[in-house]
Amino acid sequence: MGWSRIEMAQKAAQDIPDGSYVNLGIGIPELVADHVPAGIEVIYHTENGLLGMGPVPDEANRDIELINAGKKYVTAIPGACYFHHADSFTMIRGGHLDISVLGALQVSKNGDLANWSTGKPGAIPAVGGAMDLVAGVKNVWVITDHVSKDGQMKLVNNCAFPLTGKGIVDRVYSNLAIIEISDEGLKVRELAPGVSFDYLQEQSEPKLIQ
C-alpha cells in the first residue's frame, strides 16, 4: 500500500515544468533528479555554489571539490557555473528559483514547515539553507513519509517542532497521497494505490478536502 521513496520522487519529478530552476533538499528530494521525464530540461541548483548540477559520477570521476549540499559527489552539466555563497543565496532569497523540494518533520494545515530540529534537549540544531529556501523560493514542495517512523502524524494542525517557515508549503508528496495546501485548506490531489480517503484522513490531523 502506498508509494515507495522512489515513487514519491517520481510523482514530484513529473510535476516539474520544463525549464524550471530547482533546488533539491537532502534525502528523498535528491532522488527527484533521477526521474524527470524525457524531453524536459530542468536546471538543478545546489546552494554550495553550483547551478547545473548533473548526475552522480562513477568512482573514477569523483572530486572532493565537486559536491552537493548533502556533501555527496555530483557532476556539472555543460552550461553549468560555479559561484560563491552570497551569490548562491541571492538566487534563493531573491526569488530566482522556481521550486524548492524539501523533507519534513511536520507540516501544518496552514503550510507551516518544521524540518530542522526536534527541539529536544541534547539534539544538535542544524538549519543549513532551509530557512532561506522557504523564504525565497516561489514554490515549496515537501516529500515525506506521511507518518514518522515512530508512528507520529507528520501532517498536523500545528507544528510542535520549531518552525522552518510559516505558511510556505504549497504541496506535500507523501507515501500516501499528494496534497495541495492553499487558503482553501488541504486538498487531496491524488491518492496512492490502495489508500482510501478515509484511511488518509485517519493518518492526518487536519481535516482534508477530497
Next chain:
Amino acid sequence: MGWSRIEMAQKAAQDIPDGSYVNLGIGIPELVADHVPAGIEVIYHTENGLLGMGPVPDEANRDIELINAGKKYVTAIPGACYFHHADSFTMIRGGHLDISVLGALQVSKNGDLANWSTGKPGAIPAVGGAMDLVAGVKNVWVITDHVSKDGQMKLVNNCAFPLTGKGIVDRVYSNLAIIEISDEGLKVRELAPGVSFDYLQEQSEPKLIQ
C-alpha cells in the same frame, strides 16, 4: 609662486606608501599616477570595475570598454582584475582602499568636503562615487587650487556648498601648501616656493597652525 598642477600631483604621489591601494578622482588627482616614485608599487582602483589600472594607452590600443571613472581610456597592468559595481563598492565602502584622492569645491576647518554640487539653481547635481569614497576609504586627500578661479577661498570655516562628507578630509595639497587636518586643527606641513605663512593665512578662512 606656488606649485603647478603637476607639482601638486607630484607632492601627493611622493606621500603614497609602497603597496597602497589608491582611488584617484577626476581632474588633477588623475595626474598622481604619473608621478609615483620609482621602486614604489601602487595599485590603482577605478570604481567602474578595475583594480590595477595602468597608464593611458596610445591611440592604437584604445578600447571603449576599458575606461576609468572619468570615462577616459586606460590600460590594465599584469595582475589586474575586472569586477562588477557592487563588488567595486565593496572595496570602497568596506574600507579596503588605503587612499582616496579627490578634487574639491570647498574644504572646511574640521575636514568637511564639498565637491559635487554648487547647489545653484539650474546646476545639474552629479555625485558619482564621491560620497562612497569619503565614507569608506581610510585616508582622504584633496588636491585643489587654494582659491577658486573667481577668487573665492576654498579653505573655509564652514562649507557653503552641499557636503560630500563631514570631517573626512585628512590632508589638502593645494598650489600654495600641504595642510594636515586633524583634531588639533589645520597644520601646515609644507609651503610652496615663494609662499609665506602669512600669505597662506590670508588666502584661508580658518586659522592655520604653523
Next chain:
Amino acid sequence: MINKLVKSDAEAVSDIFDGATVMIGGFGEAGSPIELIHRLIDRGAKDLTVVSNNTGSGNVGLAALIENRQVRKMICSFPRTAGSVVFPELYRAGEIELELVPQGTLAERIRAGGAGIPAFFTPSSVNTPLADGKETRDFNGQTYVMEYGIRADFSLVKCHTADRYGNLTYHRTARNFGPIMCTAAETTIVQAKHIVEPGAIDPEVVVTPGIFVNRVVHIADPAHESILVANQERYPS
C-alpha cells in the same frame, strides 16, 4: 528545452510597457546596450522610470530615449557627463524627474533588489543633502542611512558572450552594472556579441549565471555610441 535566445532585438523588448521601471546597464558608453535602447525607442513605451548610472551622450542611445520623451524619471549617480546635453536641458526645464543616488548606494540598492534584501544601512551620504529625510541609525558609534533595494520590470544589459541558458561573460570595464542589473528585474534582456553552445564558457568564469537572464539576442557588431556622437548622428535619424 531551455532556449533563451530570441530572434531579434525588436522581439526582445516587445513587451516593455508604459510606466515600466527599466534598468539600463553601462557606465558611460561601456556596457550600454545601444541596440536594445534603440528598439525601445522604436517601440515607444513611455512614462518610464530608468535606472542607469548616467544619462547618455549626444542624441543616440539613452540620451535619445530621454529626448524622445519616453522617460518620466531617471535614477542615477552622474546625470551630466561630457557630451550629455539632452538630460540637462529637460531637467532645467522641469520636464524630467531626477533621483540622485551615490554610485555605491545605487549599486548596492540594485544588488539588494536582486538578492531579496528590502533595505540595508550604509555610511555613504550621511550628513549630506542626499540623506535628507531618510532614516538614520547608529551602529558601533557611527551613523548610517537606511536605503531600499530597487527592483525593475526590465533590465537591458550588454554582454560579451552568452549561451542559450543565459550564462554570460563581459568584456573589461563594460561589466560594471550588468551583473547586478541582471539579478534585479522581472525580465532581464541581454544583447550579446557572441553566442556559444552551453559548456563553451568554462563554468569557473561565468559572471552572470543563466538563472538571472530571460532573453538573449545576438548583436554581433554593436554600434559605438562615441562614434555615433562624433558623427552627430541622431536616433531616430
Next chain:
Amino acid sequence: MINKLVKSDAEAVSDIFDGATVMIGGFGEAGSPIELIHRLIDRGAKDLTVVSNNTGSGNVGLAALIENRQVRKMICSFPRTAGSVVFPELYRAGEIELELVPQGTLAERIRAGGAGIPAFFTPSSVNTPLADGKETRDFNGQTYVMEYGIRADFSLVKCHTADRYGNLTYHRTARNFGPIMCTAAETTIVQAKHIVEPGAIDPEVVVTPGIFVNRVVHIADPAHESILVANQERYPS
C-alpha cells in the same frame, strides 16, 4: 613591491591571538584550509570565535581545532554532518557555545561585513525561533528580520591559484564561502595549490581581487580531510 607570498603556513598564522574571531572557509571538506587550521592548532591560540558553515569531521582540521579546546564559540549553519563527532559531544556537555545562523543569512552577514554594511533586512528565519529577540520590520506588507554584518580578525581560506598580489581563483564547489570571507577580515590568509606570476590569471576570471588578501602560502599538495578521517587519523597525532 607588493608581495603577499609568505614562506610557510606556520608563518602565515603566527599572529592569530587568543580571543580572535576567525572565519574558516569550506563547505564540509571542500574548500577547508586544513593546513592553515593545523598550523593554528600548533600555534595554540585559544578562546577563539570561529565562523564556518560546519564544525568539521573526524579528529582532523576544524574538528581537531575544536577538540583541542581552542574554540569558545562556533557561528555556523550546520554543526552536525556525517562524521562530525567532536562538536556534538562538547555542545551536549555545555563546553562550547553555538550561534546557529541560516546559511544564506550567514553568507549575507559575512558579505555585509566585507562591504561596510552594518545591518540589513532578510525574510529568512522570520516566524522561527532563530528570529527570537531580533528586530523585525515590515516592507511592502512582508515581515523581515534585521541581521548584522560580521567581521573577523582573521580569515583562513583555501584557493586554487594565486599570484603575489593576492588575486585568487577557486576550484568548483570549493569556492563556497572563500570569496566573501576574504573580504570580511582584518587579515586574510590564503593557502593556494598553485602560485603564478601576476598576469597569468586572466583579469576577467579573477574571483577574489588581491585587495582582499593579505597573505598567501603555497600548499601544493593539501591533505584530503575525508581520507584522513577514513584512516582515523588525529591532529595532533
